[in-house]
Amino acid sequence: xxxxxDEMIGRLERNDVEYDxxxxxGGAMIxxxxxxxxxxxxxxxxxxxxxxxxxx
Numbered sequence: 776x777x778x779x780x781d782e783m784i785g786r787l788e789r790n791d792v793e794y795d796x797x798x799x800x801g802g803a804m805i806x807x808x809x810x811x812x813x814x815x816x817x818x819x820x821x822x823x824x825x826x827x828x829x830x831x
Contacts, residue, residue: 776821777820777821780807804821804822807821
């Protein structure tokens with residue numbers, strides 16, 4: 776799972792990478808879907824509430 780959904784979205788957008796964003800589990804999880812150069816679909820998962828409470 777990813778650790779910073781906003782940072783990842785920024786990186787994708789800065790690099791002109793198309794992605795789909797899905798809010799799952801009643802808003803508890805954010806999923807980003809991207810395609811790698813060979814066409815495989817990659818899922819990146821984030822739990823925003825856990826990120827907010829993580830130390831650091």
